[in-house]
Amino acid sequence: MTTKSGTQKVEAPPALTEIRWHGRGGQGAVTAAKLVAELALGQGKFFQAFPEYGPERSGAPIVAFTRVSDAPIQVYSGVEHPQIVVVLDPSLLSIVNVTAGAPDDAIVLVNSEMSPAELRRHYGLEGFAYYTVAATRIAVETIKRPIPNTPMVGALTRITGLFPIDDVVAFLREDFGKKFPPKVVEGNIAAITRSYEEVQAE
Amino acid sequence: MAVTQPEILAVTGNEAVAEAMGQIDPDVVCAYPITPQTEVVQLYAQMVADGRVSTEFVTVESEHSAMSAVIGSAAGGARTMTATSSQGFALMWEVLFVAASYRLPVVMTTVNRALSGPINIHCDHSDTMGGRDTGWIQLYGENHQEAYDNCIQGVRIAEHMDVRLPVMHMYDGYVISGAIGPLQMLTKEQVQAFVGPYRAVNPMLDTKNPVTVGPFDGLHGWYFEHKVAQNRAMDRAFKVIQDAADEYAELSGRRYGLLDPYRLDDAEIAIVVVGSTAGTTRMIVDKLRDRGVKAGMVRVRVFRPFPHEEFAQALQHVKVVGVMDRADSFGAQGGPVFMEIRSALYDCDPRPQVLPFIYGLGGRDIFPDNIEQAFAELEEAARSKGRASTGRRYLNLRKD
Numbered sequence: 001m002t003t004k005s006g007t008q009k010v011e012a013p014p015a016l017t018e019i020r021w022h023g024r025g026g027q028g029a030v031t032a033a034k035l036v037a038e039l040a041l042g043q044g045k046f047f048q049a050f051p052e053y054g055p056e057r058s059g060a061p062i063v064a065f066t067r068v069s070d071a072p073i074q075v076y077s078g079v080e081h082p083q084i085v086v087v088l089d090p091s092l093l094s095i096v097n098v099t100a101g102a103p104d105d106a107i108v109l110v111n112s113e114m115s116p117a118e119l120r121r122h123y124g125l126e127g128f129a130y131y132t133v134a135a136t137r138i139a140v141e142t143i144k145r146p147i148p149n150t151p152m153v154g155a156l157t158r159i160t161g162l163f164p165i166d167d168v169v170a171f172l173r174e175d176f177g178k179k180f181p182p183k184v185v186e187g188n189i190a191a192i193t194r195s196y197e198e199v200q201a202e
Numbered sequence: 203m204a205v206t207q208p209e210i211l212a213v214t215g216n217e218a219v220a221e222a223m224g225q226i227d228p229d230v231v232c233a234y235p236i237t238p239q240t241e242v243v244q245l246y247a248q249m250v251a252d253g254r255v256s257t258e259f260v261t262v263e264s265e266h267s268a269m270s271a272v273i274g275s276a277a278g279g280a281r282t283m284t285a286t287s288s289q290g291f292a293l294m295w296e297v298l299f300v301a302a303s304y305r306l307p308v309v310m311t312t313v314n315r316a317l318s319g320p321i322n323i324h325c326d327h328s329d330t331m332g333g334r335d336t337g338w339i340q341l342y343g344e345n346h347q348e349a350y351d352n353c354i355q356g357v358r359i360a361e362h363m364d365v366r367l368p369v370m371h372m373y374d375g376y377v378i379s380g381a382i383g384p385l386q387m388l389t390k391e392q393v394q395a396f397v398g399p400y401r402a403v404n405p406m407l408d409t410k411n412p413v414t415v416g417p418f419d420g421l422h423g424w425y426f427e428h429k430v431a432q433n434r435a436m437d438r439a440f441k442v443i444q445d446a447a448d449e450y451a452e453l454s455g456r457r458y459g460l461l462d463p464y465r466l467d468d469a470e471i472a473i474v475v476v477g478s479t480a481g482t483t484r485m486i487v488d489k490l491r492d493r494g495v496k497a498g499m500v501r502v503r504v505f506r507p508f509p510h511e512e513f514a515q516a517l518q519h520v521k522v523v524g525v526m527d528r529a530d531s532f533g534a535q536g537g538p539v540f541m542e543i544r545s546a547l548y549d550c551d552p553r554p555q556v557l558p559f560i561y562g563l564g565g566r567d568i569f570p571d572n573i574e575q576a577f578a579e580l581e582e583a584a585r586s587k588g589r590a591s592t593g594r595r596y597l598n599l600r601k602d
Contacts, residue, residue, distance in 0.1 A: 050380060050381030053376050077568055
């Protein structure tokens with residue numbers, strides 16, 4: 001069955017989750033894609049994360065992918081039929097077909113101040129299940145920088161149930177704790193937990 | 203033998219290989235540290251700066267100089283490694299032959315990427331497939347784990363007294379090199395014990411036993427015999443490569459062969475493929491098998507020396523073989539792997555049909571559907587009475 005909003009639901013091994021990230025250079029989409037892969041590893045799952053490589057220009061549209069699976073992942077190609085689409089910059093909605101190839105029941109998470117209903121009206125969006133979270137504002141208020149990637153992971157955690165939020169927080173404390181000062185670590189944890197709470201469903 | 207499994211790490215392919223190099227801790231690494239290099243060299247330079255390894259790191263002004271410095275270092279008597287990719291590999295060209303003909307057991311990581319032009323930095327196998335006649339042993343890895351494992355095994359193969367040839371090991375640019383995937387590492391002690399102490403043969407720095415390296419060998423010299431000796435070393439390398447893999451399996455629990463067959467025993471159609479696309483192909487083989495199609499696959503792990511007898515053995519019962527090349531040989535009958543496989547199967551009776559497929563040039567993605575299309579062509583050829591055309595088939599090529 002094909003609808004105007006999406007293509008036929010594709011057969012994928014039930015245990016395989018495919019995520020496509022749309023962002024702009026500098027927003028941390030690739031880092032977020034990798035963070036989700038590392039979280040999957042922490043859950044004893046198999047994982048893969050990679051960007052669609054191109055010129056690295058700040059502000060240019062970029063795409064990254066994450067696969068999470070209960071079984072070893074053999075496929076090595078870009079994600080064509082993402083069950084989950086994460087959009088780090090709402091302005092991409094008018095210039096990139098972010099839901100290309102996504103099945104009808106795909107989840108689309110957008111960084112936006114709007115509610116999903118407002119977002120639909122504003123961009124004329126049809127089909128799929130939209131969620132929104134004001135990730136840039138949350139990032140500015142918690143991390144003090146307008147980088148929406150970790151808040152988006154917090155929202156993703158809530159709507160997909162891929163990982164328990166407590167595990168995400170524990171992972172950040174452990175992993176970020178090795179690389180960043182405590183202030184940055186706590187800022188990121190606050191960003192993730194806030195967006196976990198504030199993400200809006202339809 | 204029971205092997206306790208180490209923890210799984212999430213790393214890029216380049217990080218995996220840099221870690222392998224760090225555990226090998228060679229005496230010298232000579233490398234060109236900027237574009238078109240890969241992250242491997244940058245990560246290794248960091249390890250040197252952090253004092254994690256005892257390697258002398260020699261930066262040079264070009265890849266040609268990198269390979270020249272590698273040759274000097276190895277001829278001097280040091281265990282020497284380097285890494286390269288794409289245009290850098292191409293610039294090393296003339297000196298690659300020198301390293302092989304001096305029988306220097308160097309190990310070089312090469313991240314497979316396209317050659318210009320048009321300018322393109324993405325994955326294909328044009329760089330090292332073009333270097334297949336330089337006299338180096340070539341191992342092609344499939345994923346992060348094998349990139350790490352091949353790097354370590356490469357040292358044993360190169361330095362074996364029956365071989366003494368340089369080894370290049372490859373993995374797919376970006377698809378593996380820049381992607382995050384799982385890796386299980388050995389300990390540094392295990393790796394050190396596996397590679398063993400370095401044994402220099404006729405080192406130039408042994409001043410009590412002076413030797414000449416690289417003299418002129420004119421019309422009445424021994425150039426011809428020298429080349430035959432190189433080829434004999436290639437023949438002996440088959441056993442050395444397999445022995446190294448078997449010994450490594452005891453250490454790691456991971457088994458490697460000269461080639462890597464999958465569901466091939468009763469296959470009527472099969473695909474031959476190199477690198478990361480093997481994973482995607484295996485998935486399609488499973489899907490076709492579920493539908494009752496007798497599909498199989500074999501991955502090329504060792505391309506030089508080319509295990510033609512093993513391939514003939516593995517594929518002789520297959521009706522139609524599709525060979526997927528991620529490099530082309532312009533004006534030839536097909537890509538480099540196609541020509542090897544077709545030649546290897548020539549003496550089989552009945553002789554399988556072998557069809558050439560070209561895919562993924564310049565990083566063009568290869569989707570599961572594209573591989574399914576290739577199998578569909580093989581199925582059709584297997585059903586038809588006559589022999590199919592051996593013209594190139596292109597996968598995921600845009601229409602004009």
